[in-house]
Amino acid sequence: MPGFKPALSFTLIYLVLIVLIPLSTLVFKSLQLNFDDYLAIITNQRIIASFRVSFLTSFIASIVAGIFGFIIAWVLVRYSFSGKRLLDAVIDLPFALPTAVAGVVLATIYQPSGFLGRWLMDNFGIKVAYTPLGIVVALIFIGIPFVVRTVEPVLQEFDTTMEEAASSLGASRLVTFNKVIFPNIFPALLTGISLAFARGVGEYGSVIFIAGNLPYISEIVPLLIITKLEQYDYAGATAIALTMLVISFVLLLLINLLQLWARRRSGQN
Amino acid sequence: MHTLVDAHGQASRSALNDPKWVRVTLTSIAVAFILLFLCAPLVLVLYQAFSKGLDAYIHALSDPDALASVRLTLLVAVATVPLNTVFGIAAAWAITRFDFRGKSLLTTLIDLPFSVSPVISGLIFVLMFGAQGWFGEWLSAHDIKVIFATPGIILATIFITFPFVARELIPLMQEMGFEEEEAALSLGASGWKTFFLVTLPNIKWALLYGVLLCNARAMGEFGAVSVVSGHIRGLTNTLPLHIEVSYNEYDVIGAFSSASILAALAIVTLILKSFLEWKQGKG
Numbered sequence: 297m298p299g300f301k302p303a304l305s306f307t308l309i310y311l312v313l314i315v316l317i318p319l320s321t322l323v324f325k326s327l328q329l330n331f332d333d334y335l336a337i338i339t340n341q342r343i344i345a346s347f348r349v350s351f352l353t354s355f356i357a358s359i360v361a362g363i364f365g366f367i368i369a370w371v372l373v374r375y376s377f378s379g380k381r382l383l384d385a386v387i388d389l390p391f392a393l394p395t396a397v398a399g400v401v402l403a404t405i406y407q408p409s410g411f412l413g414r415w416l417m418d419n420f421g422i423k424v425a426y427t428p429l430g431i432v433v434a435l436i437f438i439g440i441p442f443v444v445r446t447v448e449p450v451l452q453e454f455d456t457t458m459e460e461a462a463s464s465l466g467a468s469r470l471v472t473f474n475k476v477i478f479p480n481i482f483p484a485l486l487t488g489i490s491l492a493f494a495r496g497v498g499e500y501g502s503v504i505f506i507a508g509n510l511p512y513i514s515e516i517v518p519l520l521i522i523t524k525l526e527q528y529d530y531a532g533a534t535a536i537a538l539t540m541l542v543i544s545f546v547l548l549l550l551i552n553l554l555q556l557w558a559r560r561r562s563g564q565n
Numbered sequence: 566m567h568t569l570v571d572a573h574g575q576a577s578r579s580a581l582n583d584p585k586w587v588r589v590t591l592t593s594i595a596v597a598f599i600l601l602f603l604c605a606p607l608v609l610v611l612y613q614a615f616s617k618g619l620d621a622y623i624h625a626l627s628d629p630d631a632l633a634s635v636r637l638t639l640l641v642a643v644a645t646v647p648l649n650t651v652f653g654i655a656a657a658w659a660i661t662r663f664d665f666r667g668k669s670l671l672t673t674l675i676d677l678p679f680s681v682s683p684v685i686s687g688l689i690f691v692l693m694f695g696a697q698g699w700f701g702e703w704l705s706a707h708d709i710k711v712i713f714a715t716p717g718i719i720l721a722t723i724f725i726t727f728p729f730v731a732r733e734l735i736p737l738m739q740e741m742g743f744e745e746e747e748a749a750l751s752l753g754a755s756g757w758k759t760f761f762l763v764t765l766p767n768i769k770w771a772l773l774y775g776v777l778l779c780n781a782r783a784m785g786e787f788g789a790v791s792v793v794s795g796h797i798r799g800l801t802n803t804l805p806l807h808i809e810v811s812y813n814e815y816d817v818i819g820a821f822s823s824a825s826i827l828a829a830l831a832i833v834t835l836i837l838k839s840f841l842e843w844k845q846g847k848g
Contacts, residue, residue: 297663297746297750298756299658299756300659303656303659303662304665306651308671310652310655314723315674315678315727316674318689318693318720318724319689321689321698322685322689322692325692367598368598370591370595371594371596372595374583383596387603389831392831392834392835393785393827393831394785394786394805394827395805396806397785397808397824397828398606400809400812401824405609436602440602469587497682498683498684498685499682499788500683500684500787501787501791505812518683518684518685522792525688530695530697533688537684541681541685
């Protein structure tokens with residue numbers, strides 16, 4: 297087969313120039329910081345608050361997206377009804393719709409005068425836009441396709457003879473679901489949830505319009521990075537960015553371990 | 566053997582079915598969620614854009630700042646998409662047609678831009694080319710602007726959309742194998758001829774979809790571009806940034822008319838994806 301050398305050389309050069317060298321600036325910049333400076337930046341109350349907001353809202357949103365995403369995947373794979381194909385295609389909308397568009401439209405829907413915002417306010421006294429709840433709503437929107445698209449193929453390939461066996465041995469539908477189906481789907485569900493979570497922590501465009509960006513309450517980490525950059529505080533921006541990357545990395549590592557454990561328990565490997 | 570399966574077919578099918586009330590409840594939840602959470606925003610973009618009529622819509626889009634942002638967005642896409650397409654083909658060719666050490670590492674590294682927050686993707690280019698960045702002094706001495714100018718926007722967009730084409734092609738070309746290409750080569754076709762006449766026809770739909778995804782993201786990227794752009798009206802505002810500026814100035818028609826263009830692009834992307842899946846399902 298020809299073309300190995302040119303294809304690989306081009307791939308590597310382009311990868312190094314576009315991705316690796318730019319990303320290495322983060323490492324080099326943070327090496328210039330001494331530890332006390334770094335600690336002083338990171339332990340600022342407003343920055344700690346933004347980390348709490350970002351990680352907590354992403355966590356809640358990814359769990360909610362996990363629950364609804366699982367139901368949607370189940371319905372799309374197991375049931376047949378008219379209009380199913382169209383609904384299936386719409387799932388990818390949050391992937392395809394630019395985040396700024398999602399941001400302004402979600403803010404418009406959930407603001408106090410918006411059509412869902414007013415309804416929730418009048419009937420339940422719930423304020424969505426310009427609160428942390430607004431961030432959660434935006435992140436559920438962003439996270440849902442990650443869950444559906446990871447769970448769907450696993451459900452499709454799930455060996456239904458296991459279900460039949462359980463049922464023919466006298467297990468009720470609920471027991472079959474709890475003991476046979478769910479444990480087999482759970483690792484994929486975890487992957488979907490962790491993808492949604494990782495995306496949510498770094499998400500900017502769809503969040504800032506609906507968040508209201510109140511310091512200590514609804515200010516997310518990416519916004520603080522931008523604020524630091526606007527003040528030409530490159531060191532501060534880098535310190536926050538690096539901390540965010542490290543925390544996300546550790547959390548994803550933990551989720552991977554949890555997944556390994558779930559897989560062992562359900563006898564897959 | 567066959568009759569055995571058939572005899573139990575009816576019974577086992579009912580074992581796979583949920584009770585009717587479960588089916589109805591779950592389907593209602595799923596449909597309601599999709600309609601309210603995913604479809605409603607899409608409809609609302611169009612509703613808001615045309616809320617003051619067609620004239621106001623056209624007027625908002627022919628605003629000089631809006632037109633400048635459309636031009637810049639097209640320029641960014643034209644600079645970004647071909648480069649990442651060539652890269653995607655080259656990377657897929659190297660990874661799926663040859664064995665070499667570090668292949669899985671390379672595949673992981675290609676996905677790297679997807680796992681970085683858009684804001685951080687912008688930040689790294691500021692650290693390189695910004696006023697206090699690596700090349701900041703040299704650039705200002707030579708009067709070259711990268712950050713708060715078009716080159717910075719293009720670089721950040723290339724970074725963000727880097728994996729799209731490669732990601733669509735690698736799994737497909739892996740699955741395809743290369744018997745057909747080997748046959749063409751052994752019959753004396755040149756490498757390029759084999760690529761254009763054998764490989765390309767086989768991957769064209771996946772390639773088109775990858776290009777379209779790459780293009781949609783290049784035109785729609787907000788976070789990374791917002792960091793490097795500086796928001797200079799009529800100069801460094803792309804379409805998504807123009808939406809932000811208009812929205813923050815309470816110019817609803819301005820924001821949503823621009824948003825409707827990008828929403829239309831998203832719909833085209835989704836339609837093509839469904840078409841591609843239907844095509845693959847048939848083949």
